[in-house]
C-alpha cells in the first residue's frame with residue numbers, strides 16, 4: 001500500500017516537472033523571437049539614418065541647411081532631377097553632380113577614399129536610401 005502511494009506520488013510529481021519544462025521552453029522561445037526583432041525589424045531607411053550619424057556624414061551634411069557640404073535635401077533633389085546614381089558616387093564610380101567646386105569636391109573625395117570605401121554594399125545602399133528619402 002505504502003509502495004503504491006509512493007509510486008503514484010512519484011508519477012504525479014514527475015508529470016508536474018515535465019509540464020514545468022514545457023513552460024520553460026515556451027518562455028525561452030518567446031525570448032529568442034524578441035531578441036531578433038531589433039536587427040531584422042530595422043528598415044533600410046533606419047539603418048541608413050543610423051549610419052549617417054555614426055559615420056559622421058551628419059557633421060558636414062544637415063537635412064535642410066548647407067554647412068560644409070550640401071544639405072541632404074539638396075543632394076536628393078539634384079539626384080532626382082538629373083537622374084543620378086548615388087550608389088555609383090559613393091562607390092567612387094561617378095563624378096559629383098551636386099557641387100563641382102574643386103575645393104569642395106576634394107573634401108568629399110577625402111572621405112570616399114578615406115573610409116567610405118571600407119563600407120559594405122549593404123551599408124552604402126542603406127545610406128543611399130536614407131539620403132534620397134529623408135524628410
Ligand code: HEC
Pocket residue numbers: 052055056057058059060061068069070075086089095096097098099100104105106107108109111116127131
Ligand atoms: C568633412 C566633411 C564631409 C563629410 C564628413 C562627408 N561629406 Fe559628403 N560632401 C562634402 C562636401 C564638401 C561635398 C560637396 C562636394 C561634392 O559634391 O562632391 C559633399 C558631397 C556629398 C554628396 C554629393 C555628391 C555629388 O554628386 O556632388 C554626397 C552624396 C555625400 N557628400 C554623401 C556623404 C556621405 C554618405 C557621408 C558619410 C559617409 C559624407 N558625405 C561625409 C563634405 C563631407
